[in-house]
Amino acid sequence: MIISEFERDVYRVVKLIPKGKVSTYGQIAKKIGRPDSARAVGNALNKNPFAPLVPCHRVVKGNGELGGYNGGCSNKQKLLRTEGVIIKNNKITDFEKILNKFDN
């Protein structure tokens, strides 16, 4: 399985998200140097060649909603709650508090 440098960066950053925290497509995109390519980030995670390795459940939309990945990672929501992330109606409670902004 060979992937592009872009996707590799995406997975690298996503894996850096600490337990109990989440991030957004936009933040990840910005971190890897493509602030306008949140779509490509989602696409990379959609393929998800590192399914258990990349915590896709810690990646959500910019407004705190879970997003459309819900179909494949629904059980991960419960896992997030176990890690301390409160999820309410497919939305993250205290989203800004647990949001891991890769702000260097």
Next chain:
DNA sequence: GTGTTGACCACAG
């Protein structure tokens, strides 16, 4: 090779 689509975000009206 061109156009469309996809787990999206930001800006303008």
Next chain:
DNA sequence: GCTGTGGCCAACA
């Protein structure tokens, strides 16, 4: 607050 448009990367028809 909602809608439309522009923007990036990769995959598919």
